[in-house]
Amino acid sequence: MFDDLVARVRAGALGPDPGTQHIAVAFTTRQAVRHAGRGTSYRNEVLSLRLAEAVGSCAVEPGELPDSALDDCVGADVARLLEHPLLPVRVAALDAYLMHVGPHTPENGARPIALPAGSSLEKSRARARSVVELLDLPAGATVLVVGVVNSLLEALRSRGLGYVPCDLKGGGTEWGEPVLGDALAAAGRCDALLVSGMTLGNGTFEPLREHALRHGKQLVMFAQTGSAVLPHFLGHGVSAVCAEPYPFFWLDGGPGIIHRYGAGGGGR
Structure with a gap:
């Protein structure tokens, strides 16, 4: 089903040709948290990609995303990133594209x-x-x-x-x-x-x-x-x-x- 959605995006069925849509900014957000009054802590890391006004994101296990992933994404078109070998990159790119063409309204x-x-x-x-x-x-x-x-x-x-x-x-x-x-x-x-x-x-x-x-x-x-x-x-x-x-x-x-x-x- 996920692959079917990617195929529809690649075919231009949900919006403009993803090959014409380029990622301007790629960044990661890293967090460690222990809420006041709680006895446990945890960490998060998220890859985010900026496409025009939209930001698409995908969480990753802390420390597992190579620094080269950011370089791969910056300036790349969405169609190319939907074929990236790393699944989190593909998810973040798809999220950014769908946020761009169909925002939360x-x-x-x-x-x-x-x-x-x-x-x-x-x-x-x-x-x-x-x-x-x-x-x-x-x-x-x-x-x-x-x-x-x-x-x-x-x-x-x-x-x-x-x-x-x-x-x-x-x-x-x-x-x-x-x-x-x-x-x-x-x-x-x-x-x-x-x-x-x-x-x-x-x-x-x-x-x-x-x-x-x-x-x-x-x-x-x-x-x-x-x-x-x-x-x-x-x-x-x-x-x-x-x-x-x-x-x-x-x-x-x-x-x-x-x-x-x-x-x-x-x-x-």
């Missing part, structure tokens, strides 16, 4: 949600509530969470929902629960899926989408990676998307905006 099916100013933890919790509201589940249901964010787990707990936390890095949650490394193996015992857009960049998204489609389960995406890409999968396994384009909530203490798709709203 009500006309394109997006519903803006204001995030209030506040501390990193306050903003994380506000985003988490907006994401979890996209799940239509009774108390007692179990959610597969792929890409562990403790504020999301906290929001699920507040709604009386169980969860199975999964992340390729493994480890544990803020509450000492084990984090599983194989999300697909755990999906069968869950009623719905809550999945990070980062799965686009590490190649694990498609099996999860197929599982949700095959079993008729809700699949809600929370997307800093591929925020303009994932709304194109609504109705094709994805039931809702919380899209958060650059700059992300953790970069600034001021107010911000995220965009929700699906779950009774519109879509691409």
Whole structure:
């Protein structure tokens, strides 16, 4: 499905010839965070590409993106980058292109949600509530969470929902629960899926989408990676998307905006 979307872009089916669209700026954002009152810390790294007014992004494992990737992207046309050997580069380029031709606006099916100013933890919790509201589940249901964010787990707990936390890095949650490394193996015992857009960049998204489609389960995406890409999968396994384009909530203490798709709203 991802490859089909890339093929449509390359064919000019969604906008101008990507061979005529050039990336002006390529940059990475690296973050380490430990919210006040929390006992665990984590790191993020994100590749972002600027196309005209749009910024497309893809998270990567910290330290894994070679410096040469930025040089490959600057000045390159999108068509060329959609063939880049690194999947995160292809995802970021696709995201930038789709953000450029179809920004997050009500006309394109997006519903803006204001995030209030506040501390990193306050903003994380506000985003988490907006994401979890996209799940239509009774108390007692179990959610597969792929890409562990403790504020999301906290929001699920507040709604009386169980969860199975999964992340390729493994480890544990803020509450000492084990984090599983194989999300697909755990999906069968869950009623719905809550999945990070980062799965686009590490190649694990498609099996999860197929599982949700095959079993008729809700699949809600929370997307800093591929925020303009994932709304194109609504109705094709994805039931809702919380899209958060650059700059992300953790970069600034001021107010911000995220965009929700699906779950009774519109879509691409």
